[in-house]
Amino acid sequence: MEGLKKDVIRHVVSSLGSDYASKSAYNYYNALALAVRDRLIDNWIKTQRSYYDEKAKRVYYLSLEYLPGKSLMNNLHCLGIYETARKAMSDLGFSLEDLAEQEWDAGLGNGGLGRLASCFLDSMATLGIPGYGYGIRYDYGIFHQVIEDGKQVEQADNWMRVGNPWAYERGQHLFPVRFFGEVKNWTDEYGRLRHTWTAGDTVLAMPCDMLVPGWDNHHVINMRLWSARSDVEFDLDFFNTGNYLGAVEEKIFDEKISKVLYPSDQIEEGRELRLKQQYFFVTATIQDILRRFRKKHQDMTELPQSVAIQLNDTHPAIAIAELMRILLDEDLLDWEVAWDICVSTFAYTNHTILPEALETWPVSLLERMLPRHMQIIYEINARFLREVERVARSEDCGQLCHRDLDHLKQRVSLIQERPIKSVRMAHLAIIGSHSVNGVAALHTELLKARVFDDFQRLYPQKINNKTNGVTPRRWLWSANQPLSRLIASHIGTGFVRNLDELTQLEPLAADPAFREAWRAAKLENKQRLQAYIKRKLMRELHTEHLFDVHIKRIHEYKRQVLNLLHVVTAYNRLRHGQAADFTPRTVFFGGKAAPSYFMAKRIIHAINAVAATVNADSRVNDKLQVVYLPNYCVSQAERVIPATELSEQISTAGMEASGTGNMKFALNGALTIGTWDGATIEMAQAIGPELLFIFGMREDELVSLRQHGYNPMLYYHGDEELREALDMLRSDAFSPGQHGLFAPLVDNLLHGGDRFFVLADYRQYLGAQQDVGRLYLDQEEWTRRSILNAARMGFFSSDRAISQYAREIWDVAPMAGLQNGKGA
Ligand code: GPV
Structure with a gap:
């Protein structure tokens, strides 16, 4: 630790040309990064040389x-010097978390x-x-x-x-x-x-x-x-x-x-x-x-x-x-x-x-x-x-x-x-x-x-x-320390390198004490998100709410609008006093729209308009809240995913090639509400479909619906709640003074052919959301499923994916004589 401290101070002075006594977080972040880079470069040179020699x-x-x-946190963890760095920086008067915030994505x-x-x-x-x-x-x-x-x-x-x-x-x-x-x-x-x-x-x-x-x-x-x-x-x-x-x-x-x-x-x-x-x-x-x-x-x-x-x-x-x-x-x-x-x-x-x-x-x-x-x-x-x-x-x-x-x-x-x-x-x-x-x-x-x-x-x-797969280093170990430490205390740290080892958690799903500890880790992450949202958006989250999260690029095929129709329907039921059994929830949206993608930008606007109305309505806002997370990006995902309880993976069947967010959520103990699409299908198969909330038309069903002539108006006329939600969007219920603002969105569904079958899946989606709400009231069963979801995600490690590419496409083998394990 003393070595690292010395290096940091040396970098503040000689690399950054600053006075080490002036405690600038920016300087100390940069100096720490340079000290970490110093520790990488020798191994980088050795690695590159070994390819050449062999x-x-x-x-x-x-x-x-x-x-x-x-890069900072990930690199500290990979080098095994996270704790050392935390102590060193705290001796120098900084919290490592605050320093890490200095880095730009x-x-x-x-x-x-x-x-x-x-x-x-x-x-x-x-x-x-x-x-x-x-x-x-x-x-x-x-x-x-x-x-x-x-x-x-x-x-x-x-x-x-x-x-x-x-x-x-x-x-x-x-x-x-x-x-x-x-x-x-x-x-x-x-x-x-x-x-x-x-x-x-x-x-x-x-x-x-x-x-x-x-x-x-x-x-x-x-x-x-x-x-x-x-x-x-x-x-x-x-x-x-x-x-x-x-x-x-x-x-x-x-x-x-x-x-x-x-x-x-x-x-x-x-x-x-x-x-x-x-x-x-x-x-x-x-x-x-x-x-x-x-x-x-x-x-x-x-x-x-x-x-x-x-x-x-x-x-x-x-x-x-x-x-x-x-x-x-x-x-x-x-x-x-x-x-x-x-x-x-x-x-x-x-x-x-x-x-x-x-x-x-x-x-x-x-x-x-x-x-x-x-x-x-x-x-x-x-x-x-x-x-x-x-x-x-x-x-x-x-x-x-x-x-x-x-x-x-x-x-x-x-x-x-x-x-x-x-x-x-x-x-x-x-x-x-x-x-x-x-x-x-x-x-x-x-x-x-x-x-x-x-x-x-x-x-x-x-x-x-x-x-596809995702790396357990960033998306579990580094992003979710509370859960990782809990897991490690039961099965060791081998899962970080070999994610299949998570199956050892399966028997623990039946252990009430472990379930309680699992919930405590989730709550800690929810509280951490709460603090972040308070700092950034000056809003108070209710951590006792179900955290329901839909974060990804805004695209019509990803169907943020379907989620929004559920929110509007829930709002209507609450307003009309038809939702005595409603499970309180906060629905989070986040994602960027391509600057030239008119419809995607209008969808963002609609989500924010609905959010403003719902959040301001004191009749409902203790039970339903909507949050738009601005500037969704990798580092934000690392904060939000560990705090999530419900993962929204609701693309039109056949259209999401794979998805990888779906994997990150389940790995962190969120339950999935999703369509039979992309890699969510394989997740359901690995976990057990009854442990997810699967709904909606399948790809082949959509093909035949299309062939037989899909008529969205039929759904509009046949479903009162759907009609109410769409009419509100089209009228100025959420856009006072800006009449017709969201008409393009509604017209696209009703008269534009609804290319992504939002209306066809609406009713089933509502049903699945109802099941979610009901299950959440049974925290023991919810937690049991959460543990089993994470325990069965081993296949979705990017290590497995890359091993397959290496064997079946590239014909390359790992380098022999690689040193594994600390201090090797
Ligand atoms: I093509 N994907 C993306 O992010 N940008 C693109 O331009 C194209 C594909 C995504 C797919 O949409 C996801 O389903 C998939 O998981 C991801 O690529 C990685 O394969």
């Missing part, structure tokens, strides 16, 4: 998004996809898998959300304004990135046609490394984020021609590439700068991968034995064309050889079946920005379509019938002709990879049967499932 096969995880959140992602990437890096580090995360170091992460007059207002997330004590910027290792220009064709000495791309613009990519420690194992992996740097400083032409200010403008223009994260989640933006971001990140990454590979190898055909590249959705899919370009134009390999290398190296994870999220890029844009890549994509497509034809005409063509060949080719082509001629990035990712995986069992089945059914017939081995 010629280990490396895994590269390519993702446009990461959501690490805050690294919010370099939108939601589940980015958070999954961060959980995966944590698991690779913990399992000792030679992994690297690659991404973009956005200057501005996901916007900061404030709620003004009930509406979302976006503010810039200037997360690095005060620097980032965790990152190493490596300004000396720059990689060139080229755009535009033209392709020259030439013939080599064997008479083969060759291509050289001479680019118009060049930018530089600078690596920034963030260290990712494993749990108590001395293994530290790297997350390398690229930042755009102009090469103008080196362009003497500008200065020679006297155009100094022109040079500066060009520099600013170049560095715009990594300026901001696109804040739309599962909606395609189709902006030129976004494509630039994708290629910028991809080419720098591939260059870095090959640089490392070439240190030990000359023969490029050995690449797939040494390198696995995982594409996190299609955002980095241009990497397939980029690797082809390098192998063809720089290494001068033949097409077939190059293509085999690519397919064996790449694997692709799909995260959605929503059509509006499937990426396409206009051919005209690609031709201009990346002319050589567009040529390569055309060639990939031509060869692929010939292969499709060959398979279709062959005897065992199965369901591929040759009469339909033209249609089949149109459907699977990399190029879509309408509405504008574009490249389908998912098709490029599928045919350029040896593995295509979905993220939960149902999702993968839907990929096979619906979205990619043609590809499933063409390559029946390619599509596979890897159900």
